[in-house]
Amino acid sequence: MTPDADDADPSIEDMLLEFDEGAQLIQDRSLLDPTHVVDEDRIVGRDDQLTEITRMLRVAIGGNRPPNLFLYGPSGTGKSLISKAVCDKIDAICAQRGIRFGTIELNCQDLDTLGVAVYELAERAADAAGVEVEVPKHGVATKEKWDELYRIVNDHFDAVVIILDELDMLVGRRDKDEPAFSRLLYQLSRAGGQADAFDAHVSIVGISNDTKMLEQVDSRALSSYTPEEVHFGDYDANQLQDILHRRQDAFADGVLDGDVIPLAAAYAAQTHGDARKAIDLMRVAGELAERGGDATVTAQHVEQAQANVEKNRVLEVVRGISTQKKLCLYATAAVAAESTDGTARSTTGFRVYEYICESIDAEQYQQESYVNKMKELTTYSLVEFERQSRGPTSGVFLEFRFAEEPTTIMETLREDSRINDLHPDELDSVVAAQLRGES
Structure with missing residues (x-):
């Protein structure tokens, strides 16, 4: 027997349209994405680091080579955000001056060998240049991947900043206890002075949560890399509040109760001052309010979000x-x-x-x-x-x-x-x- 139409469960389309037509509390979800590079006026609590990195990288707009950098500190303290934001501004100014500037970003977290890392760098350089990589990912020697990276950079850029995020994760196969990130730094930092390598000005920005990472870098690589070091400490609760206040326009006007931001900041401050966690808490609180059909986001939503985040992180992840x-x-x-x-x-x-x-x-x-x-x-x-x-x-x-x-x-x-x-x-x-x- 065919079920009565009135008793039928709503279709996927019905549910999607119901949500689309409902009151959406979150208007700009990109502002609640911790990886999104926000405008300069939304970057707070990192004035010293922002100034220092800007001053060191700014020589690129004059067609010169910036120094290598090493940014270190706990997760969610602005290392990646600030380096990318500064490079975006440099890119805009260089474009006005006819300087071919590029930013090559690579997260080393899921890379297992040096050869894979070099190919990924070539792919990202090709993406930035709008061209294709001309060597296969597998079945060729690592030297051919290096040569392809050199070719792409030299053909399409005058200056490049290579951002190696979570660099300490690239351990790879060890050679005499030297991790792959050490060999990568050695090759990249030496390439600027080698024939048949980089003709463009290349600066390397290494990013790590591990404050002792450089102790694992081979002395030859460290001598070539010689970075300027910039430390990023934990955010305190007040700084986290400032960060969230500058993202509150992600929500519709008037839907955030006054306790939401202080509470989300307080929870994140308890867990190593991680801005990503603070932003995630506010996002999850907003989504909970939306799913519940509530007109405002309240402290109760933040508390539920905190409980959900902990449960999901410890239980659901472990179970899955x-x-x-x-x-x-x-x-x-x-x-x-x-x-x-x-x-x-x-x-x-x-x-x-x-x-x-x-x-x-x-x-x-x-x-x-x-x-x-x-x-x-x-x-x-x-x-x-x-x-x-x-x-x-x-x-x-x-x-x-x-x-x-x-x-x-x-x-x-x-x-x-x-x-x-x-x-x-x-x-x-x-x-x-x-x-x-x-x-």
Whole structure:
């Protein structure tokens, strides 16, 4: 029997049109996108860094080569935003003066080898120039990719700023313990003085959350790179409020209650002063109000947004990751939960991961894959890491620190029946033994 038309569920089109015709509280969603490069008057709380970077890069408008830069500090503190905003202004002025200026942006987070990184740089240079890359991505030597990058830049630009965001993530295959980002910096910074390399003026802007990244750069690469360093600290609650006030016109007039911005800023200030989190909170609060058919965005929406963000980040993300990532995360969290400072070394986490895989008869990856999967999890803000060394006997390792309580993450992961089959007492004994072995 055909259901009565009045009883039928609304179609996708009906639901879309109902939303389109309803009162939309958010008018300009781009202002609530933390990656969107906003106008200069919306950049606040970073006057010193903005001035410093502008003064160092401005020589490009005179047809000269700017110095190399290294911008470092926690996530969401304006590093990428300011570097891109300054380059956008330089691009506009250079266009008026007939100088062919280009910005080549590369996020190194998901790149696994030097060859991949070089090809991605060539692709982004080609995009900026409006041309095509003339070498294949696979099946050619890395030198051919370098040559293609040189060709594109030399044929189409007089000056280029290469922005390497999250540079410390490009570890790749190591050669004598030298990470791929070190080799990339060495080649790029030397290329300006080599025959058959860059004829254009090229400046390299490295961006990292890891304050100690340069300690991992080979001395030859560091000598060639020789960057000017600019530090970005956490935003405080007042600065976060200023940032949100300058984006409140993303909403229709009068729909934001007075408590919304202070509360969103306060929540973000509690978690390392991350502007991205503050902006995300305000966006989610607005979307919750819209979905609820409310006329205003209130503090209650912000509180719900905060709860949703935490739930989504800790629970939904953890539940949705692959089995191998779950095993890596569970092993690392188990170590962090028992360590005295709440951190977990990658070397120790990997040994516990090996025990877990053997216990549940799961496929076991090599240590490099374990580290890469843990690094991938940093994109969800579940875990952060720094490179550390405890002297010549310990070597270099990654030190993981969790944004949430490791035990909370472990409890969620135990919803997976395979992980729940692990014997807690045996796991505790293995973790304790591995931690004793660190000293």
